[in-house]
Amino acid sequence: MDYLALDIGGTKIKYGIIDHIGNIKESYSKDTNAFKGSYYLLNTIEKIINDYIKIKEIKGIGISTAGQVNNNTGEIIFATNAIPGWTGVPLKKIIQDKFQIPCYVDNDVNCVALGEMWVGSAKDKKDFVCLTLGTGIGGAIVINKEVYRGSKGIAGEFGHMTICKGGEKCTCGYNGCFERYASTAALTRRVENKLDGKEIFDKAKKGEKEYINILNEWSYDIALGLRNIIYIINPSFIVIGGGVSAQGEVLTRLITKHLDTITMPSFLEGLRIEVSQCGNNAGMLGAVYGIKMYKDNI
Ligand SMILES: [Zn+2]
Structure with missing residues (x-):
């Protein structure tokens, strides 16, 4: 059945x-x-x-x-x-x-997160963090094969961590939130929404400098938010979902390149970052x- x-x-x-x-x-x-x-x-x-x-x-x-x-x-x-x-x-x-x-x-x-744990990237993982990039940024924390829920069941709202004091106004009512800089919508805003995420990646892959720079700045902002999460949770595995995760290793390489320069090495030892397998x-x-x-x- x-x-x-x-x-x-x-x-x-x-x-x-x-x-x-x-x-x-x-x-x-x-x-x-x-x-x-x-x-x-x-x-x-x-x-x-x-x-x-x-x-x-x-x-x-x-x-x-x-x-x-x-x-x-x-x-x-x-x-x-x-x-x-x-x-x-x-x-x-x-x-x-x-x-x-x-x-x-x-x-x-x-x-x-549950889907990836069942049949996807996080299949054999007990503890991991899931980040989804889209219009906003969503998050889930899995500890011992259970989603950590917090007191009201709404933990893991990574998109609204502040990464920039006095920064851009957010839909949550405050400003400087992670998702204002590092979501897929934030990426396309960097080109005034004239291209979608895939088109920006395509242009960068063809070697167009302007788009390589845009992806560099955007992935740096992803790394900034992840750095905070890594310091709190000390995860061994991070899975990245959302439509842009179809970019696979190109995306994870961009992020890890920045993480390597801004994160204490002890937190990076044994840490793997992969994209969603279930898409x-x-x-x-x-x-x-x-x-x-x-x-x-x-
Ligand atoms: Zn917000």
């Missing part, structure tokens, strides 16, 4: 069928249309589930979503305006009451792994 996975982002909902060992049997995506509000989004989710259970027996439903999530209750603690009205929605309860199928709901970056599917995979990991609570 297979699992149904959904990964809800501000722009797209990815969904598909995953088997018990983490093979993705099929996957699709559709627009979230988040601006239409949480009722519309709930309807979309219920329709996806309904269409599957008509034709297939589903063992569990794993949902990865943008926003802060209580993974015990499956309630959205807080979501920004990327999904209006999502804050406070008891998603797991709504789905379980309606469909009588075990459901697990977790934050999207925690799900990326875009990490969130869906992690949501399903959550059902398996936390089945006693569901």
